[in-house]
Amino acid sequence: MNNATANGLPPGRRAIDIVNAGLSKRYRRERRFRLYGISAILASLLFLSFLFGSIISKGYTAFQQTFIRLDIFFDPAILSQESLTTANYPGVVKQSLRQMFPEVTTRQDKRMLYGMVSNDAAFQVRKLVLDSPEMIGQTLPIWVAADDDIDMLMKGHFDLDVPESERRINDVQLAWVDRLQQENRVEKRFNRTFFTAGDSREPEQAGILGAVMGSFYTLLVTLLLSFPIGIASAVYLEEFAPKNRWTDLIEVNINNLAAVPSIVFGLLGLAVFLNFFGLPRSAPLVGGLVLTLMTLPTIIIASRASLQSVPPSIREAALGIGASKMQMVTHHVLPLALPGILTGTIIGMARALGESAPLLMIGMVAFIVDIPGGLTDSATVLPVQIFLWADSPERAFVERTSAATIVLLAFLIVMNATAVILRKKFERRW
Template identity: 70%
Template sequence: MNKEHKISTMDRVNVGLAARYRKEKRFRLFGLSAIVVSLLFLVLLLGSIAAKGYTAFRQTQVLLDIHFDPAVLDVNNLATADYAALVRSAIFALFPEVDSRQDKRLLGKLISTGAAYTIQEMVMNKPELIGSTKAIWVLADDTVDMFVKGYFPRDVPESERQISDKQMVWIDQLTAAGRVAGKFNTTFFLAGDSREPELAGIRGAAMGSMFTLIVTLLLSFPIGVAAAVYLEEFAPKNRWTDLVEVNINNLAAIPSIVFGLLGLAVFLNFMNLPRSASLVGGLVLTLMTLPTIIIASRASLKSVPPSIREAALGVGASKMQTITHHILPLAMPGMMTGTIIGMARALGETAPLLMIGMVAFIVDVPHGFNDPATVLPVQIYLWADSPERAFVERTSAAIMVLLLLLLTMNAAAVFLRNKFERRW
């Protein structure tokens, strides 16, 4: 009887174990499925961005024989010469059969308005070109660029596309003559913003992001580390320090636009700092990243074993010497990792910067912290709101550049953590 009872008990245990193992297997399967689905969505997102944006790194150009006509270029007044007339004369010379005013206007629209600035820059740098003829690659208009890249179908009525039948014929003739080619789009990386898609670039936004991050790093890192050292090593444990810690943790979870409102009220309305400047953007992002850096720095200080402190104090080191010579060097890798993560978050922020006016259309590349500027996320926001088809690919290309920067910063954080982290 006891034997039968014992066997039935073991059977029940085995049944229970089998059910437990099945649940554990299902749970692991659910977790693996969630990871696979997340990766698929990530690949879909990145693939969609790359498919739309990779074409922006190549720009259609047209080869024109520019005659630097002395009748148009006055040596004493080169800055105000009609360089657009030189471009029009060059494109008209390739199609002498085009004589009507309307057709000439359509033909002239094949070339970007930026071609005149290219010619102007060449003449200003080398005035000896006046009187000569030179073959020069100039930018095509954004509609031509989109047509050459296949975004405008040929087999639809003329009224349903942005390029006319005559322009299609002219483009085909230029292509057959070897005068149309896709070249690396240096303008995208070297120019500021523009209303014309083929002239728009990310240099202004990139410089604005750099100046803003410099201000953020110079302020947030020393202040965040100093605050973490004080709270962890010097501050007494009472209700006031508990209140400070709770508020720091709460600030890390506050929506970023709240910091933008704070910056608008304090830095612009009260302190009268320049609107849309990298200095103000850096101050706002400093307020946003400080909680993250303080929390990461405190966690790094806590990870240092107490024996390090006790050993240093035991051989006669002061409290300050213990912290500066022993604790901080060991905790610095974690602090740097937290700082880089905070800076990466600041690089991708848009909402707080919109509140301080960094959403303005700015053509000039900023050269200082007080110059009007924008940043990469805001530039992406502005381009995404533009109706031109060419801005769609530039928006995706700018997103690719921003993602690459964020990936680089996060990879640097992982590298520093793995390289300098000590395991006790």
């Protein structure tokens, strides 16, 4: 009673009564506040699942490819021993198609018939013959990749209810495909080409290995350069540098660089690395250098934050028992800060992996078939490959664009997951 009067409350009304009166309102507010949070997360999950859903539903079919079984007669008349490398291999494939469909006679129909299988079939036959010339004279069943239009048909990407003139596959071709299916000559298999080939203008022969290798070499250069340089600058700025106007200026500039649009680094790379130093165009070396410039600020900032979180007592203890400043850094501070530094580096690398704009300026947006084998070979990277395919008119590139995106996302998820695991495993709290 006394404290009620002491608080200036009217008699008979305790503090707890006021609290109780407002309690349900407070609970409601609390619930609403949580609800906002949950709905924000739900919304972002919804967008994310929409993105993944649309990419995966469009792209998963690209991991399969339609194959057709042909009975190839290795005709000794065409494959004369002396010129096996330059023989008329397309002729061999065409001949076997003609034998399977003897009723096809007009020129236009024949062209349509030859168009059913990929023109890679001829190269496949060539490889077989060159590997084992004793095949000549025999007839062997060979599975060859179907043309991209047939592949699209088998995967159900064409609406067959529309009139004949409005589809890419006409009734004659449909009848041929039906017949091939009845003879068990059509099969969908895992699309190995997609993972083992470089770019191609024919969708059924196009693969991402060239782009993956290009990304690998580019990131290798980026990592080898930005990791040591980033740590060295962070350690110096954090542990050795005096605090004055100059170091402030440097700090502001580093923070600024982290926010510069990436295309600017591409322009810089063009002016400095290509025009001034004369390094080769389209090379992963130059791409790596440009991406180094882009990731350095990220790594420096992350490393400095991580160094700052090491408690000063550890530094003082090391110095107190007579360690030099360098020993203090290399024996104690750096090992403790390393998990955070690694996390920052991996996140910087993940950003570099997904970058395409700066590479536009240094010629890495190009049609490159051969798989790069070194730092100065012409190469392209995964995001650029996705961009180039998205621009191609052939319909089969739609699913390949999505499939390449799935691969890129998989790499990103693995990298970011590594960063999280490293942090969880080695993180120390004081």
